[in-house]
Amino acid sequence: MLKPFRNITYRLLRRSEQYTQTDMVYLAKGNFWQVLGQVITSVFSLALVIVFANYLPKETYGLYRYILSIAGILSVFTLTGMNQAVSQAVAVGNEGALRESIKYQLKWNLMQFFALVILGAYYFLNDNLQLALSLWIMSVFSPLTAAFGTYGAYLAGKRQFRLTNIFSIISTAVYVAGMITVIFLSGEIVWLIAAYSLTTLGAALYFYFTTLRKFGPPAGDARDVLKYGRELTFIGFLGPIMSQIDKIILTHFWGATQLAVYSLATAVPDKAVSFIKGWVHIGMPKFSAKKPKEINTVFKIRIFQGLIVGAICTLAYIVLSPYLFEYLIPKYIDSLLYSQLLSVSFIFAMPNRYIGLLMASQKLSRLIFTNSMVQGVIRIASYIILGIWGGVLGLVIAQILNSLIAMIINIIMWRSVRN
Secondary structure, three states, rough: HHHHHHHHHHHHEEEEEEEHHHHHHOOOOHHHHHHHHHHHHHHHHHHHHHHHHHHHHHHHHHHHEEEEEEEEHHHHHHOOOOHHHHHHHOOOOOOOOHHHHHHHHHOOOOHHHHHHHHHHHHHHHHOOOHHHHHHHHHHHHHHHHHHOOOOHHHHHHHHHHHHHHHHHHHHHHHHHHHHHHHHHHEEEEEHHHHHHHHHHHHHHHHHHHHHHHHHHHOOOOHHHHHHHHHHHHOOOOOOHHHHHHHHHHHHHHHHHHHHHHHHHHHHHHHHHHHHHHHHHHHHHHOOOOOHHHHHHHOOHHHHHHHHHHHHHHHHHHHHHHHHHHHHHHHHHHHHHHHHHHHHHHHHHHHHHHHHHHHHHHHHOOHHHHHHHHHHHHHHHHHHHHHHHHHHHHHHHHHHHHHHHHHHHHHHHHHHOOOO
């Protein structure tokens, strides 16, 4: 019964390719699971945000986000570029990259362990036992989660979109269930961090070993992959700092309560940006098989398409967000305007992700490094200046400006490629 429908859909997708200049069948297969996975995980995450907003004091929620931000910044001591390197390697047939990268990351990530232990000791000596205990818990779990989570990069490289998103849905469900349980039973910051750490590591370990059993990747030679992973890590070493420094600045100068307001304002926009970027990530295996000259034939079209999709998403969010805040998180209605402003960054999300993946797929290490450094310095400087000046509003303005500037720089950088 479904076969005629599939045939019609297939023909329609093939016909549309003359307008989109894209393999629409491949995109539809990947995007179906991508969209399904992100919709379900977003619903779970939204449920958790609602519980956070209604059952935790703003101060506690702000402190929780602050601790995660500290751990996020200290992930600069992990191999943050290894996932991208593994995904690219697996896409071209080197499946031995998974096991070898895990072993290597477990050794390398000890630096994050020691950094969190030392920082925890600092807070302990300054009579902040809750923060100290929280950081010590993170010191054990965070490095392990970062390493074993690489199974997702392996599955992405193998184009296992269905399995990737099923694993993501289950992982998110476990995390959300664990957090909601602790919120209702205790609500203490140490237990919140413990629940976060246990659920995220537990899921990463389970699905890593499930991936090994299902696909049996060999323990092959992965020296080139490890080298490229190190390069990407060094290139993007500002990444963890850029992603968390806004929260550190806000807490330090404006307090944990303002961080709670900011976190609720960014909760849905951050998910939406990730959702939009995910559509592009499906093309990573195909980008790796093409040369820059071939990619440039459709480059302008892809940028234009991305801007249109982003603009539509922005308008939709501005219209729908008041209902979300009024009925689900009324305690944070003061976050609404900030959240609507942040949705402007949707416009630039897809072009930025597209160009970033193009550079990674072509292994343009020097170009990626230059691009990362320029954007990193601009982003960090804007967060410091505007964050100290305007608090939440200043950081929102900084995010929008950074998204626009990033797109301009990305286009200039890619246009400098000649092959």
